[in-house]
Amino acid sequence: MPANLLVDIAWTHVTSRVRQTLVGMAGVAMGVGFTIMMAGLMEGSQIDFLRQLVDTMPHVTVQDDRRSVPIQPAEQEYGAVQMSNVANLNSRPGIRYPESVMASLRSWIPGDVAPSVRTTAIIDHGGGRLGVTLTGIDPRQEIRVSKLASQMREGQIGDLSRAPNAIIIGQALAEKLAVKAGDTLLLIGGQGVQVTSTVVGVFRSGLKRVDEGQIYSLINLAQLMMGQSGVINELRLRLNDPLIAQKIATQVEGQTGYKSVSWQEANSDLLSSFSVRDFIVLTVMGAMLLTSSFATYNIISTITHEKRQDIAIMKSLGMRETSVRRIFIFEAAIIGVVGILAGWVIGYLLCYGWSKITIYNTLTGTTVPLSIYYSPTHYLVAGGISLLCCTGAAFFPARKATRVHPVEIIRGAS
Amino acid sequence: MSEVALQATGLVRRIEGDVSHILVNGIDLSVNKGEFLAITGPSGSGKSSLLYLLGLLDAPNEGDVIICGQPTSKLSESERADVRLTRLGFVFQFHFLLPEFTSLDNVILPMRAAGKMSEKDMRERGLELLASLGLKEHASKRPNQLSGGQRQRVAIARALSNRPEIIVADEPTGALDTASTEQVFSILREIADNGRTVVVVTHDPALAARADRRVHIVDGKIHETFVGERKAAEAAVTADVTTAEP
Numbered sequence A: 001m002p003a004n005l006l007v008d009i010a011w012t013h014v015t016s017r018v019r020q021t022l023v024g025m026a027g028v029a030m031g032v033g034f035t036i037m038m039a040g041l042m043e044g045s046q047i048d049f050l051r052q053l054v055d056t057m058p059h060v061t062v063q064d065d066r067r068s069v070p071i072q073p074a075e076q077e078y079g080a081v082q083m084s085n086v087a088n089l090n091s092r093p094g095i096r097y098p099e100s101v102m103a104s105l106r107s108w109i110p111g112d113v114a115p116s117v118r119t120t121a122i123i124d125h126g127g128g129r130l131g132v133t134l135t136g137i138d139p140r141q142e143i144r145v146s147k148l149a150s151q152m153r154e155g156q157i158g159d160l161s162r163a164p165n166a167i168i169i170g171q172a173l174a175e176k177l178a179v180k181a182g183d184t185l186l187l188i189g190g191q192g193v194q195v196t197s198t199v200v201g202v203f204r205s206g207l208k209r210v211d212e213g214q215i216y217s218l219i220n221l222a223q224l225m226m227g228q229s230g231v232i233n234e235l236r237l238r239l240n241d242p243l244i245a246q247k248i249a250t251q252v253e254g255q256t257g258y259k260s261v262s263w264q265e266a267n268s269d270l271l272s273s274f275s276v277r278d279f280i281v282l283t284v285m286g287a288m289l290l291t292s293s294f295a296t297y298n299i300i301s302t303i304t305h306e307k308r309q310d311i312a313i314m315k316s317l318g319m320r321e322t323s324v325r326r327i328f329i330f331e332a333a334i335i336g337v338v339g340i341l342a343g344w345v346i347g348y349l350l351c352y353g354w355s356k357i358t359i360y361n362t363l364t365g366t367t368v369p370l371s372i373y374y375s376p377t378h379y380l381v382a383g384g385i386s387l388l389c390c391t392g393a394a395f396f397p398a399r400k401a402t403r404v405h406p407v408e409i410i411r412g413a414s
Numbered sequence B: 001m002s003e004v005a006l007q008a009t010g011l012v013r014r015i016e017g018d019v020s021h022i023l024v025n026g027i028d029l030s031v032n033k034g035e036f037l038a039i040t041g042p043s044g045s046g047k048s049s050l051l052y053l054l055g056l057l058d059a060p061n062e063g064d065v066i067i068c069g070q071p072t073s074k075l076s077e078s079e080r081a082d083v084r085l086t087r088l089g090f091v092f093q094f095h096f097l098l099p100e101f102t103s104l105d106n107v108i109l110p111m112r113a114a115g116k117m118s119e120k121d122m123r124e125r126g127l128e129l130l131a132s133l134g135l136k137e138h139a140s141k142r143p144n145q146l147s148g149g150q151r152q153r154v155a156i157a158r159a160l161s162n163r164p165e166i167i168v169a170d171e172p173t174g175a176l177d178t179a180s181t182e183q184v185f186s187i188l189r190e191i192a193d194n195g196r197t198v199v200v201v202t203h204d205p206a207l208a209a210r211a212d213r214r215v216h217i218v219d220g221k222i223h224e225t226f227v228g229e230r231k232a233a234e235a236a237v238t239a240d241v242t243t244a245e246p
Ligand SMILES: Nc1ncnc2c1ncn2[C@@H]1O[C@H](COP(=O)(O)OP(=O)(O)OP(=O)(O)O)[C@@H](O)[C@H]1O
Pocket: B015, B021, B022, B023, B041, B042, B043, B044, B045, B046, B047, B048, B049, B050
């Protein structure tokens, strides 16, 4: 059966019920439009958030740590021995020969690496005591692996070398302690070491836990506070493409034997909450598209009912049941396609409208427009699913109606 | 010996149910190519039921319908549809034209469904058919802009569209006035004279008399068979000739 005949018949059916058809198209258009808007908003905010997260964090962190307790000598000797609560074999902290490890990493990773010393310290100021993470950095190398330089609100990273025992602290911490650049604090290290240090800079990353609990110093001050001179216990990598961090981390870990954590692993809780959110939103969008095709179901049901006689006569003239059924599928497709095209326009306009709305962004501390992610995939997927729903919705009434035996109708009408 | 176009052998059609009902009860019938056969009988005797079986719209419980030598009882539903499309033409009491389509579009519908001709050839043939039935000026009208007789003639044009060997008609003049009835009958007569087989169910005795043969059905069985006026006259002439010969 030539398809253009079926399309012609379908076309006359839908064009002779303009109002109903428009309602059906409007339903599809709404579903597609709002789905595109939701997808754009959701993915926009997610991408925005991840981009800032990735900017503030090292992409891969190599730590002087292993994923499992090393095998004890006794275990190597005697298979049946079970050891527990034994001091680590490699009790001396730090990454061995950090310079050569870094040199070797630099030779193949697509990015850069910088050394640091990570320890904890207590700030004693104005009678209060606060535990913080102290990271000792090399300002010249740090610039290549982190955005700290651009996060400085007061002072610069280079100022760490300008004063004895200089530190840079987060803005939230500075506000809590009521200190500013130039003030001094008492730092207490793990081994009881106490130094008076000068605040030379204030940064703001936008992540509260960082701005409140992270301070930076030169490497040797951190080593002093840790009581381990010459130690480097962390290498931080920045990659040209943050998305390959997981792969690189695995390779680095394989090469060095040290625990290497990608930003994805470090934030796996956050990312998994994203995937839950994605799942929920996708379900809602699917339901929206499905509901938006209900009007089409209604229209096709009505048309097939009204056209029982035409169906009977077409079948009696010798058109096959499947061909006659296809007429009604085409009708749904016509409604679907026009609705989808309108939905694309609506979706685009809604996204555009949202992008004109500004909100306060806690990460940057500024008012920015809502970030919308425009992607042809959203349009194609929303359109595809919607078309599928429409034709699916038409299939059942069409099948029921075209199954009718022509004799029944011809007898009834004569 | 003339060629058989349509043959029914031992046709039985039952409706199974709480009370089972026999619509057609063992009919054997053979219609020649170019023959005009009328089926008559009281209301409820099973004329329409028989016609639906002969036109492959319905399937018998027993027996077979042989169309141009092809038995049809073993065909699938879509194969039966193909036979209807290419070898059979239908006319019913109700015209059954598609309301959104013009006369011409209704007429060329079976040709488009068969998909064997170019758009131009189909339109040409459609217009020719309409013209031959006196509907030249009505080609672009829709069914609701036509009179009952005109609609019925459009339906006949549609039935002829794929040049079927057999035309089946169920009381095609049942809803028409005398003038239109006369017109439709002349048309059917002409179709048969042009070599097609025509099977018509009718209540009109005058009409039935113009057929080549008439079968009278009672209770789903052939009760009597009559030879039509024309055939009878022809037979008489032949008889005269044969008796006069020696
Ligand atoms: N689906 C059905 N179930 C039960 N009985 C039926 C069914 N269809 C038809 N009949 C009966 O079968 C008989 C034959 O019907 P049919 O339509 O063939 O008669 P007909 O000779 O065409 O009558 P008419 O001249 O009134 O059109 C009738 O008694 C009718 O009531």
